[in-house]
Amino acid sequence: MEDLDLSVFFKTNVEAIDFRTGLSNISEKIYSTDFDLEKALIAQFGIEKKDRFEMLLRNNNILPNSGPALKDFLGKLQEKISSLPVISLTLAFEPGERDLESIFDWFPLNINKQLLLDIKVDTDIIAGAYINYNGKYSDFSIKPIFDQICSE
């Protein structure tokens, strides 16, 4: 469970909350007589994520028709998502999907941690980022340098 890569499902804090809510909805219907996992996954996450989720189940040896095992796995996933740390980044631009991916992937590669991104946009900082993580705050934007040049 520790090695689960959930980056294909979400990168930001908001996406993670949506995904966790989807898992919770599916988990509640597992013991319903008309429960169909495939349909439920499509309804909650769409076809692409459904395929990836089925792959995730196979990689973890969870049988889709095994109610208790599935419920247990979904519960553990929700717990893992809730425990993921969040990093708040203030950027000078609106990041695209590729930008988010490169930022998101930086964390497991460089600090061996998966972090959820909480992105804010403020064009006044010109470039770079304000970083707020675990109560620590740093300004790595261009704005202080620019202000210094202007005041000179």
Place this chain on the structure above:
Amino acid sequence: MPTLPLQVINLIADLTIFFFVGYYLLRFVKREKDLEEKEKLLKEKEGKIDTEYHLVVDNALTKERKIIEDATDQAESIISKTEFVSQESKEMVNRALRQMAFDIQKESYDAGRKFIGDYEIFLDKLSVTSLSGFQNITKEFGTDLERQIKEFRQTLLPSIEKEIEGYKIQRLKSLDKEINALVQKVSQKALNKSIPSEDHSNLVIESLEKAKKEGIFD
């Protein structure tokens, strides 16, 4: 049984009753006759009174008609006299008003002529005196104005110039500040827009690298 005395008493009682009945019948008949006579007398009196009443009423009506006729004659006479007086008065009043209008017109004309004459004399006098007065006033005014200008140049002008200079400096400073802020803001925006998305992304990664070096993720 002694029946005789009883029979006598009974007979006497019957006789007494008959006597009383007869007596009252006689009295009743007599009273009725008296009443009939009184009624006859009353009717005669009534007839007499009625005749007298009609006589009085007729007399009164005759007198009333006479009074009304007299009053009508008198009223007609008064009205005709009044109309005559009224017509005469009207003519008199008209005559008097015409006379009054003529008199007033004449008086006004005389007074107007006199007023115009007086006013012309007054104007002549005034023009002579005013011209010299006006020349004096102009001279005084000119002197006063020169004095005020001199005072203004000596006292107020330097302080006003100083205030204007101060205000100018302050305003220029404020403008400089505003222009700098504007230039800075525009430059910020321009710089932000001029950086490509890829460079932005690289700068963010650089920031993360720096954060790592500073131990933010420890």
